[in-house]
């Protein structure tokens with residue numbers, strides 16, 4: 001059986017504790033329990049290339065999370081340990097809903113999932129970083145998704161009003177729902193966890209992309 005590197009396992013462990021604390025909506029709880037149960041089995045680990053983008057200059061500020069919640073500090077600390085291995089990428093498709101500065105002011109990194117440090121299809125765990133005053137485009141995807149937000153910033157689902165989950169805020173995106181986010185005067189940093197293939201017994205989602213968030 002494959003074993004995870006210690007750094008990645010510690011990240012997964014701390015991510016579970018944080019999600020378990022903050023993801024409280026019933027659908028979020030069901031989803032994250034399925035996600036982290038799947039993650040009890042390690043996938044194929046690959047050596048990360050550690051490719052940053054210029055926007056990653058905002059990372060230190062984004063990760064200086066002001067909270068008294070130890071679980072958030074722990075997951076951020078473990079994230080910092082694996083971050084040098086991550087391959088930060090730009091989203092390849094976006095529409096006019098994105099702000100004009102979007103292209104050079106955002107980056108996504110898959111931690112676990114297609115193109116991540118652990119290559120697997122069933123579960124994706126990743127992060128988005130936005131520079132200040134950036135609007136991420138409306139997007140949707142077949143897998144359901146649970147966010148864990150580490151910054152101030154606003155989010156939107158469907159045609160709903162923008163809302164601020166706050167630091168430690170978490171919410172559930174049902175499959176195919178349109179969603180977006182935008183940073184305020186500070187960088188935005190958020191984790192997302194996607195259940196890309198439902199556990200055996202139910203049929204897998206179709207129409208997968210490898211776009212991550």
Ligand SMILES: [Fe+2]
Pocket residue numbers: 139141145179192212213
């Ligand atoms: Fe998403």
